[in-house]
Amino acid sequence: MKKDKILVGKIRTFNRFYTNIIGLLDQHILDSPYTLTDVRILYEIYHTKNCTAKKIREVISIDLGYLSRIIDRFVGKKFVRRSSSAVDRRFKILSLTQKGKTEFLKLNNHSDKLISNMIAGLYQKDRNELVKMMESIKTILSDK
Amino acid sequence: MKKDKILVGKIRTFNRFYTNIIGLLDQHILDSPYTLTDVRILYEIYHTKNCTAKKIREVISIDLGYLSRIIDRFVGKKFVRRSSSAVDRRFKILSLTQKGKTEFLKLNNHSDKLISNMIAGLYQKDRNELVKMMESIKTILSDK
DNA sequence: AATATATACTTGACTTAGTCAAGTATTAAC
DNA sequence: GTTAATACTTGACTAAGTCAAGTATATATT
Numbered sequence: 007m008k009k010d011k012i013l014v015g016k017i018r019t020f021n022r023f024y025t026n027i028i029g030l031l032d033q034h035i036l037d038s039p040y041t042l043t044d045v046r047i048l049y050e051i052y053h054t055k056n057c058t059a060k061k062i063r064e065v066i067s068i069d070l071g072y073l074s075r076i077i078d079r080f081v082g083k084k085f086v087r088r089s090s091s092a093v094d095r096r097f098k099i100l101s102l103t104q105k106g107k108t109e110f111l112k113l114n115n116h117s118d119k120l121i122s123n124m125i126a127g128l129y130q131k132d133r134n135e136l137v138k139m140m141e142s143i144k145t146i147l148s149d150k
Numbered sequence: 151m152k153k154d155k156i157l158v159g160k161i162r163t164f165n166r167f168y169t170n171i172i173g174l175l176d177q178h179i180l181d182s183p184y185t186l187t188d189v190r191i192l193y194e195i196y197h198t199k200n201c202t203a204k205k206i207r208e209v210i211s212i213d214l215g216y217l218s219r220i221i222d223r224f225v226g227k228k229f230v231r232r233s234s235s236a237v238d239r240r241f242k243i244l245s246l247t248q249k250g251k252t253e254f255l256k257l258n259n260h261s262d263k264l265i266s267n268m269i270a271g272l273y274q275k276d277r278n279e280l281v282k283m284m285e286s287i288k289t290i291l292s293d294k
Numbered sequence: 295a296a297t298a299t300a301t302a303c304t305t306g307a308c309t310t311a312g313t314c315a316a317g318t319a320t321t322a323a324c
Numbered sequence: 325g326t327t328a329a330t331a332c333t334t335g336a337c338t339a340a341g342t343c344a345a346g347t348a349t350a351t352a353t354t
Contacts, residue, residue, distance in 0.1 A: 013277055072311080074333055139283040140161060314337080322329070
């Protein structure tokens with residue numbers, strides 16, 4: 007479709023714009039001792055019941071060896087517990103320790119503050135609309 | 151503000167979602183001989199009149215030495231021309247050669263195709279709404 | 295005009311992030 | 325009871341990114 011070209015261009019513009027937004031919000035992570043990948047992994051472990059390396063890789067797409075070592079590091083820091091599954095001992099069940107949860111939530115709180123900041127100067131009306139549109143975009147792009 | 155907490159959470163959800171979208175769209179770059187950083191630099195050189203390393207750094211936030219070497223590489227490949235500014239010879243004016251433009255546009259075309267694909271299955275109405283909402287979000291978050 | 299300071303970029307030495315492939319432990323299939 | 329498959333680990337490596345000292349040119353100070 008010809009006229010889609012304009013739409014595509016606009017989407018590209020938005021993508022570039024939003025990449026920067028996300029970049030700004032993630033900045034604080036770069037100033038922390040963690041990489042974005044680290045945080046995404048913590049996120050998955052926090053939110054996934056009976057989390058395993060395999061399950062993480064279904065979501066994140068990361069080299070298996072690399073992942074293994076990142077988990078190692080977190081186990082070393084006592085952020086993550088790793089124990090062989092009773093059902094199938096090849097699987098290592100991953101979970102956050104209390105220390106890991108605290109640290110993860112601290113990072114999250116910081117992110118929240120930055121987002122809060124980002125919408126602080128807006129009228130309540132704009133704030134609500136912004137989020138409504140984000141939800142619509144997500145819905146439109148998910149239904150496929 | 152208390153009730154903002156819900157909004158912030160929803161924005162975080164959107165950010166995570168859209169990070170994935172962008173990740174999917176950028177996938178093909180990872181399969182090419184260029185990094186995301188490479189492409190962003192080409193983009194800046196393509197779109198910036200009398201582009202210099204300094205100007206690029208105003209947009210991208212990248213180590214100066216690293217940038218210098220990336221430019222080196224592109225100069226070596228004959229994608230980029232680099233010549234001392236006549237006005238101030240400390241500045242090196244950067245521009246894409248024809249070869250560089252061709253290569254850059256090829257990458258862009260690929261991106262466009264992926265975006266096209268992404269919205270291909272949508273009703274025209276949704277496609278238009280999607281882009282309208284993207285533009286609104288950009289406007290809301292830019293006006294500050 | 296000579297010297298000091300600032301700016302724009304380059305180079306060398308290094309660290310961190312990420313990849314590839316072989317290896318180990320455990321389970322499933324025949 | 326072998327063979328094959330799976331879940332993860334380890335070793336050896338490449339690529340990406342950083343830090344700091346160095347070079348070239350321009351501006352400010354005296």
